[in-house]
Amino acid sequence: MAGARIERLVTSGTFSLDGGTWDVDNNVWIVGNDAEVIVIDPAHDATAIRAAVGDRRTLAVLLTHGHDDHIRAARETAALLGAPIHLHPSDRMLWDAVYSDAGPDADIADGDAFEVAGVTLTALHTPGHSPGSVSFVSPALAAVFTGDTLFQGGPGATGRSYSDFPTIIASIRDRLLTLPAETRVHTGHGDDTTIAAEAPELAAWIARGH
Numbered sequence: 146m147a148g149a150r151i152e153r154l155v156t157s158g159t160f161s162l163d164g165g166t167w168d169v170d171n172n173v174w175i176v177g178n179d180a181e182v183i184v185i186d187p188a189h190d191a192t193a194i195r196a197a198v199g200d201r202r203t204l205a206v207l208l209t210h211g212h213d214d215h216i217r218a219a220r221e222t223a224a225l226l227g228a229p230i231h232l233h234p235s236d237r238m239l240w241d242a243v244y245s246d247a248g249p250d251a252d253i254a255d256g257d258a259f260e261v262a263g264v265t266l267t268a269l270h271t272p273g274h275s276p277g278s279v280s281f282v283s284p285a286l287a288a289v290f291t292g293d294t295l296f297q298g299g300p301g302a303t304g305r306s307y308s309d310f311p312t313i314i315a316s317i318r319d320r321l322l323t324l325p326a327e328t329r330v331h332t333g334h335g336d337d338t339t340i341a342a343e344a345p346e347l348a349a350w351i352a353r354g355h
Contacts, residue, residue: 146269148178149176149177149262150176150177150191150261151331152175153173153174154172154173155172156170156171156173156189156193156218157189158190158214160212160213161213162213163305166331170333170335171188171189171214172186172334173187173194173197174185174186175197175264176266177261177262178262180202181203181204181261181262183204183207183259184198184206184208184222184226185206185207185209186208187218187219187222187223188214188218189249191219192225193219194225194226197313198226201279202336203228204220204259204260205231205259206230207252207279207281208227208230208231208236208249209278209280210275210279210293211233211237211238211242211282211293212275212293213239216232216244220244220255220344223250227275230249230251231250231253231259232252232277232279232344233253233254234271234277235276236275236276239275239277253268253277253279254270256268259281264286265283265284266290267283269289269294270320271294271321273300273301273311273312274294274303274308275307276307276336278293278294280321282324287327288328288329288330289321289324290335291321291332293332293334294313294316294336295332295338295343296333296338297332297335297336297342297343298346299343299350300314300350301313314347314350317347321340322325322340322344326340327339327340
């Protein structure tokens with residue numbers, strides 16, 4: 146049986162917050178092998194995600210944060226895949242704005258470990274883009290899934306409700322840039338980057354502000 150690998154599916158839809166709506170393309174990450182997977186941020190298109198997973202068993206649906214572009218299709222996807230949804234409780238107010246009748250299946254806490262296909266994804270609480278933003282790091286895959294906390298070129302947006310620029314900078318500096326330089330950064334939108342590529346830019350991001 147093949148070892149663990151990372152697959153990316155790009156889905157399209159909208160993101161709404163603070164009275165505005167924007168068209169967005171989201172990265173959906175599938176981590177696993179030919180038998181079992183974990184799905185990270187099942188955005189927009191549950192049917193496409195179900196097709197990408199195929200007949201593999203889904204162990205969990207992990208949410209990096211609670212913005213509606215990342216979660217609006219989460220319940221439908223989880224139902225199709227027969228898997229529980231995990232979200233950090235500090236983003237519950239964002240979840241409740243989409244799903245007022247019931248919460249996610251499980252909370253994510255800093256340090257939680259999720260096993261799939263012989264590798265471990267460990268949750269790092271990386272607030273700032275939202276209070277409950279979480280990244281998932283896998284040393285065995287030399288990868289970190291940062292959601293909207295760290296992108297190619299800098300931090301995620303902090304100009305909207307519940308976000309904070311000094312907090313996201315602290316999360317990136319203390320939790321992400323301390324990872325091995327070769328760690329590949331798989332983001333919530335757009336292209337991958339690496340810790341080595343982003344670390345030298347920290348001072349420039351701070352000077353630029355949000």
